[in-house]
Amino acid sequence: MAQYILAHDLGTSGNKATLFSTDGKMVGSRIVSYDTHYFKEKWVEQNPEDWWKAVCLSTKQLIGELGVHPEDIQVVSFSGQMMGCLCVDENGNPLRDSIIWADQRATKQVKDLEEHLTQEEFYRIVGHRNTPSYGIQKLMWIRDNEPDTYDRTYKVLNAKDYIVFKLTGKFVTDYSDGNSMGCFDLENLTWSDRILEASGIDPVKLPDLKPSTYVAGGVTEEAARATGMAPGTKVVIGAGDGVTANIGAGSVDEGKTYCSIGTSAWVTTTAKKPIFDPEMRTVTWAHAIPGYYAPNGTMQYAGGAFNWMKEAVCTGEREAARQSGTSVYDLINEQIEQAPPGSNGLLFLPYLLGERAPRWDTASKGSYIGITSETTRADLLRSVVEGVTYNLGIILDILQQHIAIDEMIIIGGGAKSPAWRQIMADVFGMPVKVPTILDEAGSMGAAIIGGVGAGLFDDFHVVDRFIEIERSEQHNPENKRVYEEAKRRFNDFYFALRPVFEKHQAEGADGWL
Known part of the structure; x- marks a missing residue:
């Protein structure tokens, strides 16, 4: 039965x-x-x-x-x-x-x-x-x-x-x-x-x-x-949704880490102790697994920035998709793949709604930086995805100062994009694994918690029965080197602009400059 x-x-x-x-x-x-x-x-x-x-x-x-x-x-x-x-x-x-x-x-x-x-x-x-x-x-x-x-x-x-x-x-x-x-x-x-x-x-x-x-x-x-x-x-x-997803994404042992990319996005790992960052850039949740913690950094607008780009920049792709009956996301991905890693030097700060981790800055704005006469449409699109991923990469860097992380499981809508998956693997510098089911981590985690609590399962490693890895993207070492430099410039430009953002917010201006 x-x-x-x-x-x-x-x-x-x-x-x-x-x-x-x-x-x-x-x-x-x-x-x-x-x-x-x-x-x-x-x-x-x-x-x-x-x-x-x-x-x-x-x-x-x-x-x-x-x-x-x-x-x-x-x-x-x-x-x-x-x-x-x-x-x-x-x-x-x-x-x-x-x-x-x-x-x-x-x-x-x-x-x-x-x-x-x-x-x-x-x-x-x-x-x-x-x-x-x-x-x-x-x-x-x-x-x-x-x-x-x-x-x-x-x-x-x-x-x-x-x-x-x-x-x-x-x-x-x-x-x-x-x-x-x-x-x-x-x-x-x-x-x-x-x-x-x-x-x-x-x-x-x-x-x-x-x-x-x-x-x-x-x-x-x-x-x-x-x-x-x-x-x-x-x-x-059960547990809060940010923590049940840990279980459903397989983050059940120390250093097991996942990234969820929806409207917002986060990187969360599993640790035996809380991670108290001296700059308070990340947070730590009590894990659903007794004796563990879930250090985390959540950014405000990830897939949200992608959606802004789709609506504001990709009018041609949307119309072409409507006429042909194809997916607008497939057309956007084709454009992204035409630009090289690093988008020919173009950077995008994805702070359209301010930012939580790692900035904790309500004043910051979304910004393109480095547009030249040679900037292409493909650069404009790819740099948005790269900017979101740089921000997530900085969160990962903070966590890695405290715990060893050697691979990443990714879930959520962003994991459906082959171009984005490869960008994540290259920016993170580690294998990126994609489960067959991308949108059920919370429900799956709750089910596993329920099964352990009711005595149906011996422990949380039963998650291996629930998760099937569909594909794994390996990072390209040359792309990783390009992205390490680009991420450094991304960080530099943010800190250079932060006083401007703060001045703008204090003045209460409607425009951004």
Whole structure:
């Protein structure tokens, strides 16, 4: 009799329910979307009941359409958006919409914390900078601006934690989502007394911290009726989406590293200790695997910069693709491959939305540098991909100062481009491996966590059963030498322009110069 694991990936745009067999095969998936509410420029919220409805509907669709017997689902586990702030009462009823990761309203609360802790002190505790993105700053904002809601708050949850409550009635979170609250002691895996004292937040409002493999309980009768699952099905709490992807991309041993290229992009590895960069350019998450950490650098706009180039520069390719019925991406890749490595000296700073790692610079702008009378269209296109990859290469260089990394698994939309894959191999100077399935790392990671937690798998090395490497790109030593020099100039030009960007931001000008 077949046995299955159900994984839910609660993202920003919707929930994906994916069913895996215990032999590592993906059986099917269903996505149910929900709304995100953007307002007052920096405010971003979601209705948590939309999450629950999406989980219920996607589960019922998946079970019904695949003809799976609910009793054959051995465990359900989760990957979920991180750095949220959902206030619920003692019965688990939401007291307001959830303030999600993208919300940036809590700037005053960041400054309030800075009166008690320097950025470096905060970073050394949490592994992250003190910014408005994290949960504790958002909860401080609620306390300061919605005191009645704060007083009535029994627990503060992230997205997956709310669904775990709806299924089991338990208020828990895992270490990775605890880390995303911004009041977490990374080395001791506990809530940080020092940050909580500085914040003035009552620690009893925080959920219990557990490993990602923790079985919160079984699906209740009420939840079974709502979802179509069998009562008593084991519920494993899983982890935040940035960490479940570590598992699903095979980063389960020290030095195993992957790069995800979507709208944003990141490089993440696995380590036995947190990496505290003296310049605070990278961050460290608590890993889903007990005893490990997930050092990471995330850039703001990677595939996003490629998409900007496609829309703003590639009008000819888009029209040709429309007329011929071919892929615009294939036509763009053909152009990219016509330019030499280094794009004839042309550089592109991919900072169209400012930058997180390694710059932490909200003022920086996207820029072409080095255009000459001999610059070609192919140079313009290739330099965008190279600029994104240089930025990722700098993140990799920082991680390599602390840990040995000799190969890279790449996932996400950018991994579909042969030209980009080769550029990554050459810039990183190491083999780049591409799995057969590029877009399921979060769901796959959640499934593996669930299987380990439920006792179906001995350990996380079972990921080898789930991942099949489709191809591997080897780096070209000559191209690597070209890119090492180009990456150095890329870095030099950024630092030369940073004072100009900062002056521009301070003046509040609408143009860039």
